[in-house]
Amino acid sequence: MTGAAFLLAALSCATAGLALAQQDNDHTLQAMRDEMARSKARLELKIPSTDQPVRPYYIEYRLLDLDVREIVAEFGTLLSSTHTRNRFMNVAARVGNYKLDSSNFVSDDAFRGFIGPTGSVGIDRDYDSLRQDLWIATDQAFKEAVDTYSRKKGYLSSLARQSDIEDFSKAEPVQLIESLETPDWSNRNWEQEARDTSAVMRAFSQIHESRVTYYLVYGTEYLLTSEGTEIRQNRRFAAIEAGLNAVADDGVPVNHYYAT
Template sequence: MAGLILLLLAMGSRAAAGTQVPQDNDHTLQAMRDEMVRAKTRLELKIPNIDQPVRPYYVEYRLVDLEVREVVAEFGTLLTSTHTRNRFMDVEARVGSYKLDSSNFVSDDGFRGFIGPIGSVGIDRDYDSLRQDLWIATHQAFKEAVDTYSRKQAYLSSLARQSDIDDFSKAEPVQLIEPLETPDWTSRNWDQEARDTSATLRAFSEIHESRVTYYLVYATEPFLCHVRDAPG
């Protein structure tokens, strides 16, 4: 028995024509900006044996909106046609300076898993809900950065020779805001295309089992970061 699986994958505007929507319908960037302001002005921790409270010198917010359309057909028959949407969040905070910060270090505890600053968030693009998610994730990322920085300093102090390569390099800031678009899944009849593509396999008598899958992904990725003046 011969089998065949045909997977067609497309991403971005090639999968579905994008249509611009009014900026007022999405408060994502505004929520990210406002939460960034609060993080850089109010976020701090007091650590024993250190006079000044510790603050993050670098904070990064990254969101990924994914809309996925999956169509499966077999020998001209449509099996499934689904449309899902997810939003994921990644928050990073660093303490220290350009010369030495909390990044690029794994302690004896090893990998801690995707808990706290990384995870899924609501897909409704609600301003207040997103700010709350970002604030909780920023606190978690900051606490982990402080702990990692302390462990990293202790480890480096035990070395006979330390690296002279900076942990972070300086660069000119770049701002790029493109018009918000949403996928237009009606620009092509994906269900019929899957049927037609799978139907062509009927001509091959040696194929007794086959499946054609259209996997269409449309991604939007808002990104925002802030670097506070830090020594080094």
């Protein structure tokens, strides 16, 4: 079996074992719902230099929960094995309406796009902690949207002809709440598999340096919008990378990188 074929065989079964949570104690969506309701009911600001109050007509919360294993081996020897958890949020707020809103505007202060504040949040799915993070991010996104909307309207008023293309499209709400799953990293000896995969390179005497890396990723995506969309969806990814270095007969260094 060639090195590449062995890597493919290893990857074909390199999917983390999954287990349904014995008890769904995930308070993420509830925290997102409650903070969304507060934001829709209470957020209001006046456009700069006017007395016109505005509210966000659209709010979007995205959250990505990542559980990652990374295992590195070389010629049958384990170099490292790490396990990390991270949660990242993204908050977007739009001011105006579907025809003309605060998104996609370039000013002297550089691009002001439709992506709101981003950042990491606690990994324990704590309700109160997440609500606080969302509150701070939503407040920041809304204030930025109000300022951008004011600048954008001022610029467009100076144009002889404005675009007929709407800034945003309304979508039908989607409801997709999958059962919460957690990865079971103990169902396979991943370190030994990485050792065995990298040990195949010993058969090729021309290779003086070789490294094999396993990436095993389990993710849960959350999405909540003010239009009514609610999603919790599980994602799974696996990849293997191999880097090979050798020296040709004429002394020229050669290398090869393989990923699948």
